[in-house]
Amino acid sequence: MDIVSTSPTSFSQLYGSHHSWLLGLLRRRLSNRWDAADLAQDTFIRVLKRPPDQACAMRERSYLATIARGLCIDHWRRRQLEQAWLQSLADRPQAVQPSPEQRAIIVETLYEVDAMLARLPRKVSDAFLLAQLHGMTYKQIALQLGVCERMVKKYMAQALLHCAVLEAELDGLLVE
Known part of the structure; x- marks a missing residue:
């Protein structure tokens, strides 16, 4: 059957x-x-x-x-x-808390970004996170990952391309 x-x-x-x-x-x-x-x-x-x-x-x-x-x-x-995002919100004053609708959109966007990063090669996602979340320079990232600065630029270009594609997909979903 x-x-x-x-x-x-x-x-x-x-x-x-x-x-x-x-x-x-x-x-x-x-x-x-x-x-x-x-x-x-x-x-x-x-x-x-x-x-x-x-x-x-x-x-x-x-x-x-x-x-x-x-x-x-x-x-x-x-x-x-x-949960991680809600914990970070707990530290903010009530006056700047997003509305329930904004919260739902933000959580969905975070989930999509996380899924996108999970599909990238490890060093690409690591480079992106080190730059975006920790504010590290390409030189610092290169030292951290054990690669040359030129490779970090390639990793960042790849990650930013995926971000642009994700943004276009999310815009399409939000517009429909």
Whole structure:
């Protein structure tokens, strides 16, 4: 049996057969039934968007667990970023606190920047963070990373290109 073919019946069978199991798995991992329910739904949405080519019935749970594991990692990473940002906000006076809408946009942007940096080679993201967060010069970054200054310039160009692409993507999302 295919895990999901284009037929709604096979998806319905998959959902009916494995939703409770997946929800239980996610509840144990997340210790929160609401987050578990959200991620279980997100898992099945991913299956609908990108069904696998072929898989036997014995591998359905493995396939669902793999998707759910990735979603859990994303969820935990997002929460970690959000907590760090909220801690930095706690030090600010109430008068300069962003609105709830601005907070949501900022958290989403932070998450997207973090995901973009995670896709870059390690030295590129390190160089970018050292320059942007720590205000280090290219010479200082070169010493820190053990590369020449010219390499730091290349790393920064690569990171800034990715930032520009991300900005264009976010602008497109916000405009739509």
